[in-house]
Amino acid sequence: MPLINDGNVVDDGHIIKASSHPAVAVHGHSKSNSSVLHRSLHSDPLRVVSAKGNYLHLSNGQKIFDATGGAAVACIGHGDERLRRAVSEQMESISYCHSLFYATSATEELANVLIESTVGEMAKVFVVSSGSEAMEAALKLARQYHVEKAPKESQRSHFIARQQSYHGTTLGALAVGGHVARRALYEPMLSDTNSRVSPCFAYRGKKASTEPDATYVERLEAELDSEFQRVGPQNVAAFIAEPVVGAALGCVPSVSGYFKAIRRVCDKYGALLIFDEIMSGCGRVGPEPTERYPKPLHAWQDPLVGVVPDIMTMGKGLGGGYMPVAAVLANHRVIDTLSRGTGSFSHGQTYQGHPVACRAALEVQRIIRDDDLMTNVRKQGGLLGGLLKEKVAIHWAVGDIRGKGFFWGIEFVADKDTKAPYDPSDTVAMGIHELAMQEPYNISLYPGTGTSDGRLGDHVLLAPAYNVTEEDIRYIVDTTASVIEQFFRPHIDRGALRVKYAPLALGSMA
Incomplete structure (x- = not known):
């Protein structure tokens, strides 16, 4: 039975030999020393020791450009001081109260902002x-x-x-x-x-x-x-x-x-x-x-x-x-x-309308509004899509480029004319992700499988922070193009590739 090792990529349970690269976790050959139930029981993920802007600083010394915001999450980047202050202020006021008995200003204000964003089309918010x-x-x-x-x-x-x-x-x-x-x-x-x-x-x-x-x-x-x-x-x-x-x-x-x-x-x-x-x-x-x-x-x-x-x-x-916060409108x-x-x-949950979570979400939404980040998403998103179609779509293994704004996908095919997908044993999406995570690329690309029929098919997606610059966009596209070119180099043996780039235990992916 296929297994899921990252929440989005099928891993058929194969055993992969050890790699000499320090960024590669090896399934089936090492034992986790962590008390955390990570994505893999066989190895521990690399630790993020700090994060700022678009970069994650890892415990092995790598500096990874986060071109996917984790799983399209970090929309204003990492380490924004305004969020630290907002959360700290909320905790000084009230960190938790039971929504059955009480309301808080943070929850009420967030709901108002979200309802306003729908121009009154929605009526109520459940956080x-x-x-x-x-x-x-x-x-x-x-x-x-x-x-x-x-x-x-x-x-x-x-x-x-x-x-x-x-x-x-x-x-x-x-x-x-x-x-x-x-x-x-x-x-x-x-x-x-x-x-x-x-x-x-x-x-x-x-x-x-x-x-x-x-x-x-x-x-x-x-x-x-x-x-x-x-x-x-x-x-x-x-x-x-x-x-x-x-x-x-x-x-x-x-x-x-x-x-x-x-x-x-x-x-x-x-x-x-x-x-x-x-x-x-x-x-x-x-x-x-x-x-x-x-x-x-x-x-x-x-x-x-x-x-x-x-x-x-x-x-x-x-x-x-x-x-951690989400909402129903x-x-x-x-x-x-x-x-x-x-x-x-x-319906009800213990942490619904959590004041600290609501205050963080409120600050993020205010930053998106006050910094006019939607204008940047539209402008730089057009550039991102255009450059992907210009520099990546031409590759013989790229079947389709699609998306909008800061949400773009790249689908890989074994044959452009027939759109035939790769076999899952080729581990294309995860292999590209793993190669991208290593020197000299040091970039995060979000992998996915089952694109064609639920089992076959591979893609990666890009979802950068809303405040990235034109320079960042060009870097993302050029680096992504280089990763794809390297991954599909004809002289690289597919089986050897699976050995060299073993799947990481992706503890940060959702």
Whole structure:
């Protein structure tokens, strides 16, 4: 059975010989000396001793350029003194109180900022500690909405998502997602009140590169409609999707008109639309301003998406990694229904609305706003995409470059014409990541597998901090291009490559 060694990359359990490189952890030949249950039981990850700006300083003396923000988390970089002061001030005031009995200014102010960022489209905010928790809460909220809407709606407990999707690691979130490798070990424990349809993945989903977007959208809309009919439209609680697919597919945006079609199907059958913006949200894709959204922050505010969700989840860039924090936002339709019913959300967690986490998230959002970082994301994001297509897309093993803003994916193929993926035994994505982590490159590239069909396919993604400069962008692209060129050098034996670049125990990846 395939195993997951970093939360996103399939490791088939092979034993890899020892490497002389000090940055390489060796599976199956060494023993962990740590009391922490790390990603690998066979070796300890390298320790980060400090971090500042775009750089992580490791215990072995390396200085790594963090071109992925960990897992698209560190959106304002590392070690910002404003965050240290904000968190310290909050701890001097109040560090914890039970949300059943009390409220805090930090939580109230964060909620106000988030509601304002939606231009009032959303009505209430529920703050938790992780993206998986946010998705669990979103599923419960959708279910409760239907139960309280009308007695005849109480049978709605089925959720439809998309193949090769990922919405969290907790059992409820894992069940709705379609990430084959992550689900494999836990399939017997997962709910069967979930199903999946095809993703909007133009590179692999269109019948031909010349197929019009409208025709492609019609096929996907018909497929979703058929799935509603198959499970019984009266049973469906919600459809769930990432506006821009993150780790599972490698930064895949939808084609024009797709989400409007999805919205039509959901409205036709009375189901809710849930947007998972844990990875792609909080400004990561740099939406273009419009008259309706002059200061857009959320991926759904991009004109390409063009619809407002009923429920949305946020994470990663919400707190920028300075504290564990995520959130669920619900629109007026959902909240008004609960207000007319029980008047409460039947869900709660010990650390919901944690004051220190909320204060950190509030400061991150203020920095994004006050430093006008969205303008930089749009400007430098255009440069990033352009340079990737100019300098990386030309490589014979690169099948596709896609993304938006500071969220770009590179998919690797064994044949550009047929789009045939590499065999998992080639460990392409992880091998590229490992090579990038070593001298002379010293850069972090986020790897992913299963891009093609859930098992086959490799990609890496780039998700730099919002405050990177043009010089940083050029460095990222040039270094990435060099890593790819070196990895696929014809004279390097594939088997030897797996020996040389053994997978690290990636303790920092989510």
